[in-house]
Amino acid sequence: MADVFRAEDELLGRQVAVKILHPQFASDEAFVARFRREAQQAAGLSHPNIVSIYDWGEDQDTYFIVMELIDGRTLRDIRRSEGPLLPRRAAEIAAETAAALTVAHQAAVYHRDVKPGNIMLTPDGSVKVTDFGIARALDDSAELTRTGAVIGTATYFSPEQAQGLPADERSDVYSLGVVLYELLCGVAPFTGESPVAVAYQHVSEFAEPPSAVNPDVPAELEAIVEKAMEKDPAMRYQTADDMRKDLLLYLRGETPLVMATAAANGAGLPAAGAAPANAEAATQLMPLPAATVPPDEAGRSVALPVPEQRSQTGYLVAIFGLLLALALGVFFLTRLLASSPEVVELVAVPNLINQDRQTAFETLQGLDLKVRERLEVSDVVPAEFVIRTDPEPGAEVNPGSFIVVVISSGPQQFSIPNLIDSTEEAAIALIAAGQFELGEVTYRFSDTVPEGIVISQSPRPGTNGPPGTTVDIEVSSGPFALTVPDVRLVTEQTAIDTLAEASITNIEVTEEFSAEVLEGFVIRTEPGAGELVSRDRIVRIFVSLGPEPFELPNFVGMTVGDAQQEALDLGLIFVLEDDPEPVTADSGLDGLVAVQSPRSGAEVVLGDEVRVRIGTLIQREVPDLTGLTVEEAQIILDDLGLVLEVIGDTPVEDQDQEGLIQTQSVEAGEEVDDGSVIEVSVGLFVPPPTDPPDEP
Secondary structure (H helix, E strand, C coil): CEEEEEEEECCCCEEEEEEEECHHHHCCHHHHHHHHHHHHHHHCCCCCCECCEEEEEEECCEEEEEEECCCCEEHHHHHHHHCCCCHHHHHHHHHHHHHHHHHHHHCCCCCCCCCHHHEEECCCCCEEECCCCHHHHHHCCCCCCCCCCCCCCCCCCCHHHHCCCCCCHHHHHHHHHHHHHHHHHCCCCCCCCCHHHHHHHHHHCCCCCHHHHCCCCCHHHHHHHHHHCCCCHHHCCCCHHHHHHHHHHHHCCCCCHHHHHHHHCCCCCCCCCCCCCCCCCCCCCCCCCCCCCCHHHCCCCCCCCCCCCCCCHHHHHHHHHHHHHHHHHHHHHHHHHHCCCCCCCCEECCCCCCCEHHHHHHHHHHCCCEEEEEEECCCCCCCCEEEEEECCCCCEECCCCEEEEEEECCCCCEECCCCCCCEHHHHHHHHHHCCCEEEEEEEECCCCCCCCEEEEEECCCCCEECCCCEEEEEEECCCCEEECCCCCCCEHHHHHHHHHHCCCCCEEEEEECCCCCCCCEEEEEECCCCCEEECCCCEEEEEECCCCCEECCCCCCCCHHHHHHHHHHCCCEEEECCCCEEECHHHCCECCEEEEECCCCCEECCCCEEEEEEEEECEEECCCCCCCEHHHHHHHHHHHCCEEEEEEEEEECCHHHCCEEEEECCCCCCEEECCCEEEEEEEEECCCCCCCCCCC
């Protein structure tokens, strides 16, 4: 699922491990959403036996997890290099793993992929469990959420996982039991040529007891393993903590609860290689019942008789009898030794191999030999024929001796599995797992059985047959006429997947503009949803390109109301910005739309946003014009965008002020709008009046 890199945390200056998911998972929206939730939950798990998750995130469609870097080896590598572990060490590792699982289960996080490759040992011997939540995230991905899909590693997953059923904390307990079995025995309990074959064994077969593989496995650990690996989840340890408690009891030298409970119930512990509960019970030595008082004697005292004094006569009679018996024995022994021994003629065991059963028995009876028959499976000798005898042919035996004749029962018979309602792939795998041969595969249209599901089989389920028996299957091709599912308003890929699930694979995609449907989503199909089509009919899906683009008109120079109305008519979002746009009086944009974004002529689509600012006149600082000529003042005001207007004369007594500006309508330093008129008056010299001449 991912590549793992050693990296350095630049902020904290520590070494970490960075796991980067493969692109095919990053493109699955359902997986990414579940991965995000599971990464958060896993990051919240805090325990010394759980690999810590420091961070997770996404960068340019690449999803990653930053976690604790473990300097150590996985149990898988250790087991391969060292073989079976010592029972006590295996129990210690399993107990620490169970502790980690307990913390995860209490947080409603189920591992679902407990295996030696996900359990690490540090140099100091500590256990670290990793990859919490990843398998569960994968469980909801579009790739695997389909009928018959299973999650996990076939060698270690539980029977319910093998059957595609929901997994819970007891599934992790089963997987931990398988791991403990492998640590103790050096091999997995179930192996096969394919994952399906291994899965079949998890569901239907019982593992060989650990002590049968490794005689050094203690009975206590064997009981714990068998309890954890019960086929029925209800019969297993119900929590990882329950299993851990039994492991700790074993490590302390005490009796595990699983053994104590069995002893208390009088059930004892299953013997190595014991048959399942529904098999024929083995013969057992039953304990003698306790002595009881007869009902009519209960509750009342009984006087014991006093032994009476015996006479010596009885002893004398007994001694005489013994002497008489001894004399008779000596007599008969002497006669026997003195007589000549009788010669017994021995009989040679004939060669009966490959003879039919009846002929062999008649031959032995004709030689005054007795027959003890034993059946044995054979792929070579036909049924009802002799495989061998014991003693072997040519051996000499006394007349009347028993001869064991091993009769062939033919090849070993296996039960044909039930393939009906299985997928074609699963049925083929089950046939191979049962050592049968796949015969003819036929296909038939069916309105009731989904496509790819087995409708019938021959021989029938439960029929016994030898290895190599040919099994024919009939598979549904689905209905002849298919109903087009409703895929409107979903993404293009989702629509294609939905049509494929409905067995519609002849699909064409057409793109068109749409103001109602978002880009990349399906507008409609032809034929439409709910219509019946033949299997070879082309179904066309129309995918939206979004609204059709058009050129943005020019709103500059318009009033706010007019511009807003036109934008709404075009399906655009009109936004009036708070900041005004400074304009000159010559622009004529004072109080009107002065700036728009995007600019006119740009391509926009329905629902795009248009932002405008209203024009407001630039403010100008009025200079001091007094003492200047009109021409000088005119030049200055022109540069500032202001207008000079002479409104009259102002009398001056100083002839030097004549023609110069004496007053202005706006004081110097004040600000006015661009284009404002500054009124001034010009000095006019008025000579002072002269005194009249003195009269003579």
